[in-house]
Amino acid sequence: xxxxxxxxxxxxxxxxxxxxxxxxxxxxxxxxxxxxxxxxxxxxxxxxxxxxxxxxxxxxxxxxxxxxxxxxxxxxxxxxxxxxxxxxxxxxxxxxxxxxxxxxxxxxxxxxxxxxxxxxxxxxxxxxxxxxxxxxxxxxxxxxxxxxxxxxxxxxxxxxxxxxxxxxxxxxxxxxxxxxxxxxxxxxxxxxxxxxxxxxxxxxxxxxxxxxxxxxxxxxxxxxxxxxxxxxxxxxxxxxxxxxxxxxxxxxxxxxxxxxxxxxxxxxxxxxxxxxxxxxxxxxxxxxxxxxxxxxxxxxxxxxxxxxxxxxxxxxxxxxxxxxxxxxxxxxxxxxxxxxxxxxxxxxxxxxxxxxxxxxxxxxxxxxxxxxxxxxxxxxxxxxxxxxxxxxxxxxxxxxxxxxxxxxxxxxxxxxxxxxxxxxxxxxxxxxxxxxxxxxxxxxxxxxxxxxxxxxxxxxxxxxxxxxxxxxxxxxx
Ligand code: BGP
Numbered sequence: 001x002x003x004x005x006x007x008x009x010x011x012x013x014x015x016x017x018x019x020x021x022x023x024x025x026x027x028x029x030x031x032x033x034x035x036x037x038x039x040x041x042x043x044x045x046x047x048x049x050x051x052x053x054x055x056x057x058x059x060x061x062x063x064x065x066x067x068x069x070x071x072x073x074x075x076x077x078x079x080x081x082x083x084x085x086x087x088x089x090x091x092x093x094x095x096x097x098x099x100x101x102x103x104x105x106x107x108x109x110x111x112x113x114x115x116x117x118x119x120x121x122x123x124x125x126x127x128x129x130x131x132x133x134x135x136x137x138x139x140x141x142x143x144x145x146x147x148x149x150x151x152x153x154x155x156x157x158x159x160x161x162x163x164x165x166x167x168x169x170x171x172x173x174x175x176x177x178x179x180x181x182x183x184x185x186x187x188x189x190x191x192x193x194x195x196x197x198x199x200x201x202x203x204x205x206x207x208x209x210x211x212x213x214x215x216x217x218x219x220x221x222x223x224x225x226x227x228x229x230x231x232x233x234x235x236x237x238x239x240x241x242x243x244x245x246x247x248x249x250x251x252x253x254x255x256x257x258x259x260x261x262x263x264x265x266x267x268x269x270x271x272x273x274x275x276x277x278x279x280x281x282x283x284x285x286x287x288x289x290x291x292x293x294x295x296x297x298x299x300x301x302x303x304x305x306x307x308x309x310x311x312x313x314x315x316x317x318x319x320x321x322x323x324x325x326x327x328x329x330x331x332x333x334x335x336x337x338x339x340x341x342x343x344x345x346x347x348x349x350x351x352x353x354x355x356x357x358x359x360x361x362x363x364x365x366x367x368x369x370x371x372x373x374x375x376x377x378x379x380x381x382x383x384x385x386x387x388x389x390x391x392x393x394x395x396x397x398x399x400x401x402x403x404x405x406x407x408x409x410x411x412x413x414x415x416x417x418x419x420x421x422x423x424x425x426x427x428x429x430x431x432x433x434x435x436x437x438x439x440x441x442x443x444x445x446x447x448x449x450x451x452x453x454x455x456x457x458x459x460x461x462x463x464x465x466x467x468x469x470x471x472x473x474x475x476x477x
Pocket of ligand 1: 017020181182240312376380423429430431432433438
């Protein structure tokens with residue numbers, strides 16, 4: 001198509017995670033995973049942070065992941081709708097606990113393996129490329145009970161066995177992989193992605209960075225295994241990205257912004273450049289953090305770096321060292337940020353900054369010089385269906401259009417971007433709040449925050465709009 005900035009074969013699509021769509025949380029042998037213990041409401045945030053008093057679901061709580069949107073039984077209908085929109089790719093995750101219900105079982109669960117075979121076959125039927133995250137906010141509860149989750153080095157072996165199992169099983173069907181979803185989130189929400197329950201008086205930073213080291217080694221071993229088992233596959237990392245701006249040109253603000261960004265870049269510096277950066281070593285020294293390593297860890301990290309940089313982008317951040325300004329924070333986001341006077345926010349307080357996508361993409365490409373894959377982006381909004389059931393989500397279209405324009409600019413800047421999967425192409429459970437009413441989809445799902453609704457799927461206005469965008473490879477916005 002004339003005038004497109006998007007390369008031929010650009011992987012337009014949508015992104016999801018097992019625990020936010022599948023439901024069937026104990027069906028066909030699946031074991032409990034971290035998210036199955038995360039209720040809706042205030043308590044959810046406590047659990048995300050690692051303050052949890054019981055590792056079994058409670059009678060009087062509502063756990064959104066248990067049914068989610070029932071993709072487990074409805075995947076054919078949903079994939080047919082993605083195909084109708086013209087998806088070239090579909091990002092999803094495998095639930096570790098469908099494959100190894102306890103995380104350390106002797107042999108994998110055949111029914112779990114079969115489910116993903118069926119999903120991949122269905123995608124392939126429509127020429128939709130599966131893009132698979134091995135671990136998206138997902139740690140088997142049994143290994144938290146037994147080993148304290150990623151605090152324990154044992155997790156490296158268990159994860160390696162799990163990833164080798166899925167690479168072997170799906171080697172002919174899946175060519176795009178990612179290791180840990182938003183790996184940097186471990187520092188902010190230690191329970192959900194790392195199964196970390198913090199003890200009273202524990203040296204939090206020591207625990208978090210030791211767990212991070214375990215995940216980084218595990219990620220490198222997965223890269224190694226993937227390259228051995230599926231030589232024609234690509235495997236990437238996944239960063240919760242979003243540049244941090246200094247509130248003023250005061251060098252203290254500029255340095256603070258750089259420091260905040262490095263908190264996140266730290267993970268990708270190791271996964272992509274293959275070694276601990278100097279600034280991290282200094283941070284460890286200043287904070288009395290001692291990372292225990294095996295002799296061969298540094299070799300593993302250096303030799304098995306990722307092929308591409310996957311990232312989510314929802315918002316930019318802004319930081320100040322002035323206590324008066326620092327008090328004026330945005331709400332509802334795990335990354336601390338002061339309000340940026342030039343930008344507006346979503347209903348959940350997330351800063352809306354399309355140009356920030358161009359800035360972030362350029363920054364990541366300058367730093368790593370590897371292809372980028374935008375694997376999450378989108379607007380969480382309340383959709384109110386009209387009397388006839390239609391959803392006129394022009395606000396969502398406006399948000400996406402503005403981001404696509406900036407993505408096209410980044411490509412013009414010379415940044416290599418291989419694909420874009422918008423978050424939640426079908427309404428799904430919100431990770432941070434557990435709500436259904438925080439919707440991202442082109443496809444509406446009839447379900448409310450209390451779990452009521454028919455689960456029926458219907459197309460929103462944005463459905464046809466995104467279809468047109470894909471068909472024109474980003475020209476017709
Ligand atoms: C990312 C997660 C997703 C997702 C998204 C939107 O952090 O990788 O799982 O849910 O954010 O967040 P939320 O669902 O809280 O709106």
